[in-house]
Amino acid sequence: MDVTRVRKDFPLFQQEKPPIYLDSACQSLRPRQVIDAMNEYYCDFPACGGRSVHRLATEVSIRLDKAREDVASFVGVKDAECVMFTKNATESMNTVAKGLRLERGDRVVTTDMEHNSNHVPWVLLAKEKGLRRGYLSFQELEQGNLEPLKEELEKGVKLLSVVHTNNVDGSSIPLKKMVELAHDHGALVMADGCQYAPHNPLDLTDMDVDLYAWSMHKMLGPSGTGILYGKREVLEKVEPLVTGGGGVAITTYDTADILPIPERFEAGLQNYAGIIGSGAAVRYLQDIGMEEISEHERRLNVIATDGLMYVRNLSMLGPADPRRKGGIFSFNLKGMLPHDVAMILDEIASVLIRSGMHCVHPYFSSHGLEGCARASFYLYNTEEELRRFIESVKYVAEKFTD
Ligand SMILES: Cc1ncc(COP(=O)(O)O)c(C=O)c1O
Known part of the structure; x- marks a missing residue:
C-alpha cells in the first residue's frame, strides 16, 4: 500500500504542519472522495430520496440504492435490502435490543468488554422487562476458549450480543465459531463490528x-452514519424504533401498514449526504484492499510495541502479541492519569490520541483502572509518525513518572 499516495487524498495532511492523528478508533479522517460525494449531493441534487418523482429526487434515489449496494457488497451481502442506514452503531443496536420484543426471563449474553452501546440497552431492559443476563470473559474467548460460551448456551439463550473487536485493546473474538455454536443451541447472534469492519x-x-x-x-x-445488517427473516421480526413517513405503505385513521426492510427502519427524511458519502467510503477502502489495510495496521502496531515494550513505568493493555491487536495500542503510565498523558502528547508533539474509559466503564472499574491512553492507527498513518509517537511517549514517561 502506498501510504504517501493515500495521504494526498486527506485534506488534514495538506496542512503545513499536520498533527499526528492516532484517534481513528473514535472517528476516522475522510478522504477528498467522500467529501466530494457529499458536496455533489448538496450542490447538484440536494433533494429528498424515495418520495418526490422529479429529476433531482430521482437522482438521490439512484445514488442511495448504489450506496446500499456498495455497502452490502463490501461486507459480502448479496441482498442489499438487508443493509439499513442508521445514524450510528448505537442506534443500530438499540433498534435490535428494543425491537426484538424480548420477554421476562429471556436470556441475553454479552461479554465483559462491551461498549456502552451494547451494554446500557440491556441493563435498562433487564430492569424494565426482567430479562436475564449472562457475561462471558472477552479475554477467554479471544484466546479460543469456548467452554464458558457452551455453558451459557446450555442454560438457554435468546440472543448472544457481542463485540467483535473490543475498543479497549483492539483484540478480536472468533465470531464465526461462536455463531456456529450459538445456532446449534438455537440462539440468535448480534455482533458489534465498530472496530472490526x-x-x-x-x-x-x-x-x-x-x-x-x-x-x-x-x-x-461521514459523521453520524451507521449501519445495521440483518438476515431478512430476523429483521422482519424486529419492530422499528422510529416510525412515521417513509416507513409505511398506507395508513388509515386507525391503522399503519409498516413497510418491509429496508424502509421499515428508515422512517423520516434521511441523511442523504451521509449515505452517499458512506458509499464513497467503502468504494475507497475496497480500491485499496482490506487485506492491505489490515496488514499495514498490524505492522504499525508491531513498531509501537517494539518501541515501547521496555519503557519504564509503561504498561500495555491486551495481548502481548501486537498482531492480535489490529490497529489499537493502549497503555498506561504509572502514576499518571490517561487524560494527562493525552493532553501532554498533544501539547509537546501534536500527537492526538484518546484517553479515558472509552465507554467501557465496567471493564475498567472491575480491573481497578482509571482508564487508559489509546493510540489507534489507520491506513493513512506512517511509520515515521509511529516513531514520533514512540519518542514522545518515552519523553513523557521519562519526565513525568517516578
Ligand atoms: C466497539 C464500539 N461499539 C460501539 C461504538 C459506538 O459507535 P457509534 O458512536 O457509531 O454509535 C463504538 C464507538 O466508539 C465502539 O468503539
Missing part, C-alpha cells in the same frame, strides 16, 4: 451472523 476483510454471509452493527464514521464515512 473498518479494519478487516469481512464476509457476513460466510460468518452467518444474524445481526451486525457498525458505524461508517470510523471507516472514512
Whole structure:
C-alpha cells in the first residue's frame, strides 16, 4: 500500500504542519472522495430520496440504492435490502435490543468488554422487562476458549450480543465459531463490528451472523452514519424504533401498514449526504484492499510495541502479541492519569490520541483502572509518525513518572 499516495487524498495532511492523528478508533479522517460525494449531493441534487418523482429526487434515489449496494457488497451481502442506514452503531443496536420484543426471563449474553452501546440497552431492559443476563470473559474467548460460551448456551439463550473487536485493546473474538455454536443451541447472534469492519476483510454471509452493527464514521464515512445488517427473516421480526413517513405503505385513521426492510427502519427524511458519502467510503477502502489495510495496521502496531515494550513505568493493555491487536495500542503510565498523558502528547508533539474509559466503564472499574491512553492507527498513518509517537511517549514517561 502506498501510504504517501493515500495521504494526498486527506485534506488534514495538506496542512503545513499536520498533527499526528492516532484517534481513528473514535472517528476516522475522510478522504477528498467522500467529501466530494457529499458536496455533489448538496450542490447538484440536494433533494429528498424515495418520495418526490422529479429529476433531482430521482437522482438521490439512484445514488442511495448504489450506496446500499456498495455497502452490502463490501461486507459480502448479496441482498442489499438487508443493509439499513442508521445514524450510528448505537442506534443500530438499540433498534435490535428494543425491537426484538424480548420477554421476562429471556436470556441475553454479552461479554465483559462491551461498549456502552451494547451494554446500557440491556441493563435498562433487564430492569424494565426482567430479562436475564449472562457475561462471558472477552479475554477467554479471544484466546479460543469456548467452554464458558457452551455453558451459557446450555442454560438457554435468546440472543448472544457481542463485540467483535473490543475498543479497549483492539483484540478480536472468533465470531464465526461462536455463531456456529450459538445456532446449534438455537440462539440468535448480534455482533458489534465498530472496530472490526473498518479494519478487516469481512464476509457476513460466510460468518452467518444474524445481526451486525457498525458505524461508517470510523471507516472514512461521514459523521453520524451507521449501519445495521440483518438476515431478512430476523429483521422482519424486529419492530422499528422510529416510525412515521417513509416507513409505511398506507395508513388509515386507525391503522399503519409498516413497510418491509429496508424502509421499515428508515422512517423520516434521511441523511442523504451521509449515505452517499458512506458509499464513497467503502468504494475507497475496497480500491485499496482490506487485506492491505489490515496488514499495514498490524505492522504499525508491531513498531509501537517494539518501541515501547521496555519503557519504564509503561504498561500495555491486551495481548502481548501486537498482531492480535489490529490497529489499537493502549497503555498506561504509572502514576499518571490517561487524560494527562493525552493532553501532554498533544501539547509537546501534536500527537492526538484518546484517553479515558472509552465507554467501557465496567471493564475498567472491575480491573481497578482509571482508564487508559489509546493510540489507534489507520491506513493513512506512517511509520515515521509511529516513531514520533514512540519518542514522545518515552519523553513523557521519562519526565513525568517516578
Ligand atoms: C466497539 C464500539 N461499539 C460501539 C461504538 C459506538 O459507535 P457509534 O458512536 O457509531 O454509535 C463504538 C464507538 O466508539 C465502539 O468503539
